[in-house]
Amino acid sequence: MATIGAFCVTLDKDQCINYRMPGKCATCAEICPYGVFSLNGDNEVAVQNYNTCVGCRLCAEFCPENAIRINPAESELVSRYPWTFGTIEEIHHKALTGTYMLRGFGTMGLTPHFDKIVVVPSQLASPAPKDKYREECHMEVVIGEETCERPIRLQYPFIFPAMSYGALSREAKLALAIAAATTGIMTNTGEGGVVEEEPYYANGFERPNRSRKTWPPGGYLAIQWSTGRWGVSADYVNAGDAVEIKIGQGAKPGMGGHLLGEKVTEDVARIRGIPVGSDALSPCRYYDVLAPEDLKKQVDFLRDVTNYEKPILMKLGPSRPYDDVKMAAEAGVDAISIDGLVGGTGCSPEVVTQGVGIPTIACIGPAVRALKDLGLHRKVKLFALGGIRGGLDAFKAMAMGADGVGFGTAAEIAMGCRGCMACHQGNCPYGITSQNPKMRERLDPEEIGQRLANFIKATAEEVKILAMLSGHGDIRELSEEDLRALDVDTAAITGLKLVGYERPLPWWENG
Amino acid sequence: MAHAPNVLDAKSRDLRGASTQVKAMLATDSVVVKNAAHLHGLCGGLKAGEITIDGDSGDYLAVLNDGAVVKVTGNAGKYVADNMTGGKVLVEGDADYGAAQYCYGGTVVIRGTAGDFTATMNKGATIIIGGDVGNDAATYMMAGDVIIVGNGGENLGNYLIRGNIYIRGDWASLGHNCAAGDVNAEDAQKLEALLKEYGIAADARSFRKVTPLSDKPFYSH
Numbered sequence A: 001m002a003t004i005g006a007f008c009v010t011l012d013k014d015q016c017i018n019y020r021m022p023g024k025c026a027t028c029a030e031i032c033p034y035g036v037f038s039l040n041g042d043n044e045v046a047v048q049n050y051n052t053c054v055g056c057r058l059c060a061e062f063c064p065e066n067a068i069r070i071n072p073a074e075s076e077l078v079s080r081y082p083w084t085f086g087t088i089e090e091i092h093h094k095a096l097t098g099t100y101m102l103r104g105f106g107t108m109g110l111t112p113h114f115d116k117i118v119v120v121p122s123q124l125a126s127p128a129p130k131d132k133y134r135e136e137c138h139m140e141v142v143i144g145e146e147t148c149e150r151p152i153r154l155q156y157p158f159i160f161p162a163m164s165y166g167a168l169s170r171e172a173k174l175a176l177a178i179a180a181a182t183t184g185i186m187t188n189t190g191e192g193g194v195v196e197e198e199p200y201y202a203n204g205f206e207r208p209n210r211s212r213k214t215w216p217p218g219g220y221l222a223i224q225w226s227t228g229r230w231g232v233s234a235d236y237v238n239a240g241d242a243v244e245i246k247i248g249q250g251a252k253p254g255m256g257g258h259l260l261g262e263k264v265t266e267d268v269a270r271i272r273g274i275p276v277g278s279d280a281l282s283p284c285r286y287y288d289v290l291a292p293e294d295l296k297k298q299v300d301f302l303r304d305v306t307n308y309e310k311p312i313l314m315k316l317g318p319s320r321p322y323d324d325v326k327m328a329a330e331a332g333v334d335a336i337s338i339d340g341l342v343g344g345t346g347c348s349p350e351v352v353t354q355g356v357g358i359p360t361i362a363c364i365g366p367a368v369r370a371l372k373d374l375g376l377h378r379k380v381k382l383f384a385l386g387g388i389r390g391g392l393d394a395f396k397a398m399a400m401g402a403d404g405v406g407f408g409t410a411a412e413i414a415m416g417c418r419g420c421m422a423c424h425q426g427n428c429p430y431g432i433t434s435q436n437p438k439m440r441e442r443l444d445p446e447e448i449g450q451r452l453a454n455f456i457k458a459t460a461e462e463v464k465i466l467a468m469l470s471g472h473g474d475i476r477e478l479s480e481e482d483l484r485a486l487d488v489d490t491a492a493i494t495g496l497k498l499v500g501y502e503r504p505l506p507w508w509e510n511g
Numbered sequence B: 001m002a003h004a005p006n007v008l009d010a011k012s013r014d015l016r017g018a019s020t021q022v023k024a025m026l027a028t029d030s031v032v033v034k035n036a037a038h039l040h041g042l043c044g045g046l047k048a049g050e051i052t053i054d055g056d057s058g059d060y061l062a063v064l065n066d067g068a069v070v071k072v073t074g075n076a077g078k079y080v081a082d083n084m085t086g087g088k089v090l091v092e093g094d095a096d097y098g099a100a101q102y103c104y105g106g107t108v109v110i111r112g113t114a115g116d117f118t119a120t121m122n123k124g125a126t127i128i129i130g131g132d133v134g135n136d137a138a139t140y141m142m143a144g145d146v147i148i149v150g151n152g153g154e155n156l157g158n159y160l161i162r163g164n165i166y167i168r169g170d171w172a173s174l175g176h177n178c179a180a181g182d183v184n185a186e187d188a189q190k191l192e193a194l195l196k197e198y199g200i201a202a203d204a205r206s207f208r209k210v211t212p213l214s215d216k217p218f219y220s221h
Ligand SMILES: Cc1cc2nc3c(=O)[nH]c(=O)nc-3n(C[C@H](O)[C@H](O)[C@H](O)COP(=O)(O)O)c2cc1C
Pocket: A105, A106, A161, A162, A163, A164, A167, A168, A189, A190, A191, A192, A224, A246, A248, A249, A250, A315, A339, A342, A343, A344, A345, A346, A385, A386, A387, A388, A406, A407, A408, A409, A410, A412, A423, A433
């Protein structure tokens, strides 16, 4: 059998009834179909033959004292695929409850991502490296320079993407706003309405009268316009510095959102403008957009309602990046975020998170080509989202042609999250994705905002190091030439040059 | 002596040009806009003032309206009064697809007929349709009143979460989570006042009332 020797079986003697009272219990020996456990003449249980264990955990399930541990000696993906323990448990869950699996976080497991791409440093054949200490590296990204009366000037090429109040706690929202202010970047309301303090916090002010900047230099707040339109009014769209039209997100493209009535507390209800305890269902598409022309009309009226001052952004899930980005740009927006397969969420069905959408690294190239074909690359700004973990991923995304990146899950982790993936339950022990006052108390927006800011600054330094060692004093100069694919798959997906071969794969060269 | 209203001929203007002009004119008096059918999103996000569109309007008229009174003497395009939070929108003729969607407050009156998906996701506005309404009216409504003097189409009130639909005529079918019943005295009083205010000749007691069956109509509770 393929599973021979794949599992280590251990019996905790302090817990085991048989060990204390031989003959009193032999459930494991009776239940195991493979004779992993045996009884000797004195009716004492021992692990006799763990080589035959197939990792079904029947014994652990039936042990009255929870004394048995089964650990894979090699990955279950090798030994039991496709019927891994996880798969079996998932089927049991559905069979027992009649409900599908929901969770927070993004796609888990190996999908094509940034890791099989390396950065090419400068030596002789390309412009010499830059000195990180003496020389400058331009990091600013400007959104809406030619189209808006109040363009956005991000100090670093980073944003915090939309994370809604409701999914996140009020305290987490405020920590993000403080961090955006401290680092001069942009945060986003998400689709759950605006928390009162968010607009002035994001701009760096502690009080609504904006008299003194507590968190210089001050950042920006994007206001999300989505299909549920929670708390949306003329005042709402004018509350921030930009308006983002959400079409989709990586963790659940093609789906709306659904904040269950249980999570619609009094405060959430007030900010979303809906009855307490009522389900807040964000439809999967706009009821007020039937045709592509309608999208352009929406961009136009949002510009009008915001007095032609504020950039209009659009956020897309990972579907058909070339055509989608083309349509978004043609609708007349100032920046487009495209969120890849790995993109995080506060709550999404497991099947959608795992299996729907194309990887982030496969979105960026087509998105950039669409903008180039329209003559809009670097004019309409492109932000890559979905599984960006730090400066290395950010650099790679930007060398592939994005103007900047967003940190959703990484920001949650910077706030203290350990990745339990139970965001949807609303009991986050760090107070990040919880509406429970006891948990929320643990998150001090100032302290956690500082941590987020530290993360952003350190990450910006990483990008700077990488840019300068590859010979650039300006992030706008980064290009695909700064990257190589480590394997054929990645070269095939991205069109990057394959290491060793030093050229893109033939079909990319032949068009 | 009252001023004569400002008149704007929007014929050769784009949205920005017309909108800037309307806002400037509103500072002094009410405004009449002629030839505005090509403009989409006109009168968006206004907090006060009275504007009459003389003739037909384009799409998204009075989107995000937050206090203005906007009248259309002809027909309204798609998505009239989209995401309105306050004020009034009055359409003398018919409204195309998706009238009064995503509204939080204010009053929308369409004297003629209204298209499919009218009043979708209403969260608190009063929406009156003098004639018939298309399919899927008041889908996902969460609060407010939708009053249909004529007939309803298919899926009336589909997935109703909260709020009331009052309908005088027939409907092709009721949507998921809807129950039809009679109006009570309080409803009748409310209806009577509204019908009177907008000059609609109909007996408040001849309406039926559609309300949610369950307050949790979705999977996963
Ligand atoms: C807790 C949480 C809430 C989110 N809420 C929204 C939302 O309201 N609107 C939206 O467009 N995206 C939402 N997203 C998706 C993020 O904006 C972003 O696309 C994603 O987190 C990027 O991928 P990453 O998490 O791998 O960085 C949410 C993500 C998280 C983790």
